[in-house]
Structure formats: C-alpha cells, structure tokens
Amino acid sequence: MTDRQRRVTTADVVVIGGGIVGASSAFWLARAGLRPVLVERLETLAGATTAASAHSVRAQFVEPENIAMMRESIETYERFPEVLRMTAEEADIGFVRGGYLFASTAPGSVEIIRDRVAHQRANGLVDVEALDGNEVRYRFPWMDGAVVAASYRAGDGWLDGTRATEVLVRASGATVLLGTEVEGIVCDGGRVIGVRTDRGAIATHLVVLAAGPFTGILAGEPLPLQLVRRHRLIVAPRSEIPAGAPMTVDADTGAHWRPHRGGALVAWARPDVPGPPLAPVPPDPGFPAMVLQDRDGVGRLTPFWRELGPTLRASDLDLAAGQYTITPDHKPLIGPAQVTAGLWLHTGYSGHGIMGAPAGGRLLADLITGAVGPAENPFRPDRLTADGADGGDNERMVL
Ligand SMILES: Cc1cc2nc3c(=O)[nH]c(=O)nc-3n(C[C@H](O)[C@H](O)[C@H](O)COP(=O)(O)OP(=O)(O)OC[C@H]3O[C@@H](n4cnc5c(N)ncnc54)[C@H](O)[C@@H]3O)c2cc1C
Structure with a gap:
C-alpha cells in the first residue's frame, strides 16, 4: 500500500497522521474529488492511539451533536462495503453488535438514567432502553445484586479499529507515505504552502492535521487540548467470562469490560496527570x-471478576496504553485552524475517536468543499479559546 519509494512533491491535500482520524479524513476527501497524500511517521497505519483503543462504539451520549455523530458513524461502519464500494470481505472490520450497558448501584440513579434515556430518545436515539436492577439481572445474570438501574442499547458494540483504518485508507486511493515524519507546516503570508518532511518537501495549499496527541505540536498555534494516558487490558480466554456480555460500564466508577475473543477487554477511566505527547506511551x-x-x-458490578482477577497471571494479560487527546467540552475539533489559512484540524476525540471518525471525516470534507457552512458545524475549533473558555455544554457521558 505504501508509496514510500515514490518521490511526492505536490498534493491536492496532505493528511498528517495515519490513525483512524487521518484515514477517515483521507477517505472522505477522496470521495469529494481530492487526491490526498497521507503522511505517517510510523511504518504502519493505526500504530499509535488507534492501536491502544478499546475499539468500542456507542451512540449513548448526552450532547445532541455527539449522539448524531456516533449514530452516523455506527451506521457507516455497519454499511462499510456499500459506503466504501468494496466487497463484504474487503470491508470486513469485525463489527459486533454486542450492546453497551451503563449500570449503577447509586440510590437515585433510577431517575437519573430514566431522564437521560428520555433525553436521548428525544434526540433521535429511539432504541436506548432504561432498565431496573431486576431487568438487568434477568438479561445479564452475572450482574451484581446491588445494581439498581442501567441504560442499554443493543445497537452499540465494537469492531477492529486497526482494520477499519486500513480499509478506509485503501478505499481512499490516497498516496500513503509511511515511515515519513512531518517536521513542519510551511506557510507564506499566513497561508499553507506545503509541509516539510524528513524525506523532502511537499507543496500543497491544504493540510489536514490528524496527528492525534502530536497535533498541538504541529499546529503552530495554541490549541485547547490536554493529553491524558489511558490503559486497555486484554485478558486471555477463560470460561468464566460470558461471551454474550455487552460492553459493561460501571457508571459510578468508570471501570468497564467487554468480551474479546473468548476472553475480555478491560479498561478504566481513572484519570492520569495530563502530560506532553508520548510515542510510545509506557503503560503503568x-x-x-x-x-x-x-x-x-470491574469486580464491583460483575462479581466473577473478583474470583477470576487474582488467578490471572502476567501471561494471561496484554496491557497497552495510549493518550486521550481531550478538549474541555469533550467534543472534537473539526474545522479550520484559527491563524493559518489552509490548515484544517481534525482531532480532540478524547475516548471517542473510533466511534466518531467516520462522521467526523465526512463533516471535515463537507466543510472543506463548502457543502456544509461553518455555522452548521458544532465542532468548530473556534468555539473554544486556547485556554478552553467559551465552549458550549460539556459532554457528560465520557469514559
Ligand atoms: C486506552 C484507550 C481506549 C480507547 N477506547 C476507545 C473506544 O473504545 N472507542 C473509541 O471510539 N475510542 C477509544 N479511544 C480513543 C481513540 O483510540 C482515539 O480517539 C483515536 O484512536 C484517535 O485517533 P487519531 O487518528 O486521532 O490518533 P492516532 O491513532 O494517535 O493517530 C495519529 C497518527 O499521527 C502520526 N503522527 C504524529 N505526528 C506525526 C508527524 N509529525 N508526522 C507524521 N505522522 C505523525 C502518529 O504516528 C499516529 O499514527 C481509546 C483510547 C485509548 C488510549
């Protein structure tokens, strides 16, 4: 797939970053008629944050624009062969409609979850359900007796985000420069005129910056982004782990897990201290x-983990870490940079880049072509100042 040996000196558009966000950008820009050159410093696509992800997708959010974005993305993933004009085999990304369960033991959560589900339904997410504790245990018998309420959406699930990245890039027909680092964005009179890489310069008037945690370094202007380390743990196959479980989120603590190839994928939103971009990200x-x-x-709501956890050995576990790229309102930055003309930002997805990128890439391309105007874009970077002030409502359903 790589065009590394080819000397590329000009491009309609240069996309910096070969994670899921750069891949989706390249795909939709190509669909809009541009010929993208995608530049990735690693020797593989999806080798950074995207590789460390839990690869799960949900439309259960609170902010209407996030609900709409994730619904569009999930529908896009489900229709990948049709959207990408590929065979089902070529576009197979292992999508599993496994469902997402947000469960709580907190007194008062029955009303909170019921109201939130009503709000989500009013915003188009008509298939999300509010369950009481007994309904939760009836459907998912391994859940703890202390659970009093949950929201559940069967249409949420998970997929292989690495494969999705590769498939999007292939479908884009983009020229792909792997093992190529962008050292700087070249400007003249406040406009982009090219990028400087460690393999030579590429002249262009359009750059999409989708470099994940490294976006802030390359942008040349302050961005309202924080980088926070997060972990995901893969547990080897064990018979105690119910293969039919949904993504099960402890809504009170943020610990969550889901089935994964006979075992499980486990994560926790315990906050780490914000820090500089890292590559690679050393796990704790x-x-x-x-x-x-x-x-x-995870043992708090799903008791089998309390017995299973202490029996697991290091050889049963595969630990990885990556960095969330977080905005103050937990919504992405999609749109033009504020200082440099011709520079477009596509980043800031926090823990939602796999589930948001398909719709985000479509929006980015529509903004660049003018099919969507700036006023219709809820993810405009200029909604926030560099210190994070002046944003709209914050997304509250974050992990
Ligand atoms: C532990 C964890 C769990 C997560 N779970 C989920 C989940 O379940 N669902 C979900 O939707 N999201 C999840 N996320 C978030 C999701 O992984 C990210 O939002 C998404 O992967 C971001 O993709 P990206 O393309 O912006 O960044 P990246 O994947 O980091 O891609 C950016 C690319 O840019 C390249 N790059 C950087 N600088 C340069 C340069 N100078 N020149 C050339 N290339 C450069 C990097 O090498 C990298 O490949 C999780 C994240 C973590 C860390």
Whole structure:
C-alpha cells in the first residue's frame, strides 16, 4: 500500500497522521474529488492511539451533536462495503453488535438514567432502553445484586479499529507515505504552502492535521487540548467470562469490560496527570491489579471478576496504553485552524475517536468543499479559546 519509494512533491491535500482520524479524513476527501497524500511517521497505519483503543462504539451520549455523530458513524461502519464500494470481505472490520450497558448501584440513579434515556430518545436515539436492577439481572445474570438501574442499547458494540483504518485508507486511493515524519507546516503570508518532511518537501495549499496527541505540536498555534494516558487490558480466554456480555460500564466508577475473543477487554477511566505527547506511551504495570482487584474496579458490578482477577497471571494479560487527546467540552475539533489559512484540524476525540471518525471525516470534507457552512458545524475549533473558555455544554457521558 505504501508509496514510500515514490518521490511526492505536490498534493491536492496532505493528511498528517495515519490513525483512524487521518484515514477517515483521507477517505472522505477522496470521495469529494481530492487526491490526498497521507503522511505517517510510523511504518504502519493505526500504530499509535488507534492501536491502544478499546475499539468500542456507542451512540449513548448526552450532547445532541455527539449522539448524531456516533449514530452516523455506527451506521457507516455497519454499511462499510456499500459506503466504501468494496466487497463484504474487503470491508470486513469485525463489527459486533454486542450492546453497551451503563449500570449503577447509586440510590437515585433510577431517575437519573430514566431522564437521560428520555433525553436521548428525544434526540433521535429511539432504541436506548432504561432498565431496573431486576431487568438487568434477568438479561445479564452475572450482574451484581446491588445494581439498581442501567441504560442499554443493543445497537452499540465494537469492531477492529486497526482494520477499519486500513480499509478506509485503501478505499481512499490516497498516496500513503509511511515511515515519513512531518517536521513542519510551511506557510507564506499566513497561508499553507506545503509541509516539510524528513524525506523532502511537499507543496500543497491544504493540510489536514490528524496527528492525534502530536497535533498541538504541529499546529503552530495554541490549541485547547490536554493529553491524558489511558490503559486497555486484554485478558486471555477463560470460561468464566460470558461471551454474550455487552460492553459493561460501571457508571459510578468508570471501570468497564467487554468480551474479546473468548476472553475480555478491560479498561478504566481513572484519570492520569495530563502530560506532553508520548510515542510510545509506557503503560503503568500496576494497572491490571488495580482494574481487576480494586473494590471499584470491574469486580464491583460483575462479581466473577473478583474470583477470576487474582488467578490471572502476567501471561494471561496484554496491557497497552495510549493518550486521550481531550478538549474541555469533550467534543472534537473539526474545522479550520484559527491563524493559518489552509490548515484544517481534525482531532480532540478524547475516548471517542473510533466511534466518531467516520462522521467526523465526512463533516471535515463537507466543510472543506463548502457543502456544509461553518455555522452548521458544532465542532468548530473556534468555539473554544486556547485556554478552553467559551465552549458550549460539556459532554457528560465520557469514559
Ligand atoms: C486506552 C484507550 C481506549 C480507547 N477506547 C476507545 C473506544 O473504545 N472507542 C473509541 O471510539 N475510542 C477509544 N479511544 C480513543 C481513540 O483510540 C482515539 O480517539 C483515536 O484512536 C484517535 O485517533 P487519531 O487518528 O486521532 O490518533 P492516532 O491513532 O494517535 O493517530 C495519529 C497518527 O499521527 C502520526 N503522527 C504524529 N505526528 C506525526 C508527524 N509529525 N508526522 C507524521 N505522522 C505523525 C502518529 O504516528 C499516529 O499514527 C481509546 C483510547 C485509548 C488510549
């Protein structure tokens, strides 16, 4: 797939970053008639944050624009062969409609979840359900007796985000420069005129910056982004793990898990200290014991983890870390940079880049071609100042 040997000196548009966000950008820009050149410094696509992801997709959000974005993305993933004009085999991304369950033991959560589900339904998410504790245990018998309420959407699920990245790039027909680092964006009179890479310069008037945690370094202007390390843990196959479980989120603590190839994928939104961009991101070796054995970890709502956790050995576990790229309102930045003309930002998805990128890439291309005007774009970067002030409502359903 790589065009690395080819000397590329000009481009309609240069997309910086070969994660899911750059891939979706390239795909939709190509669909709009541009010929993208995608530049990725690693030797593979999807080798950074996208590789560390839990690869799960849900439309259960609170902010209407996030609900709409994730619904569009999930529908796009479900229709990948048709959208990408590929065979089902070529466009197979292992999509599983496994469902997402947000469960709580908190007194008062019955009303909170019922109201939230009503709000989601009013915003088009008509297939989300509010369940009481007994309904939760009837459908998912392994859940703890202390659960009093949950929201559930069967149409949420998970997929292989690495494969989705590769398939989007292939469908884009983009020229792909792997192992190529962008060292700077070249401007003249406040306008983009090219990018400088460690393999030579590329002249262009249009650059899409989708470099994940490294976007802020390349932008040349302050962006309202924070980088926070997060972990995902893969547990080897064990008979105790119910293969038919949904993504199960402890809505009170943020610990969550889902089935994965006979085992499980486990994560926890325990905040880390914001820091500089890292590549690679070193994981905390204490994370597995914390998420599997801490009283607020995954064992709190799903008791089988309390017995299983202590029996797992290091060889049963595969730990990875990546950095969330977070905006103050937990919504992405999609649109023109504020200082440099011709520079477009596509980043800031927090923990939602796999589930948001298909719709985000479509929006980006529509903004660039003018099919969608700036006023219709809820993810305009200029909604926030660099210190994060002046945003709209914050997304509250974040992990
Ligand atoms: C532990 C964890 C779990 C997550 N779980 C989920 C989940 O379940 N669902 C979900 O939707 N999201 C999840 N996310 C978030 C999701 O992974 C990210 O939002 C998404 O992967 C971001 O994609 P990206 O393309 O912006 O960034 P990246 O995947 O980091 O891609 C950016 C690329 O840019 C390249 N790059 C950087 N600088 C340069 C340069 N100078 N020149 C050339 N290339 C450069 C990098 O090498 C990298 O490949 C999770 C994240 C983490 C860390």
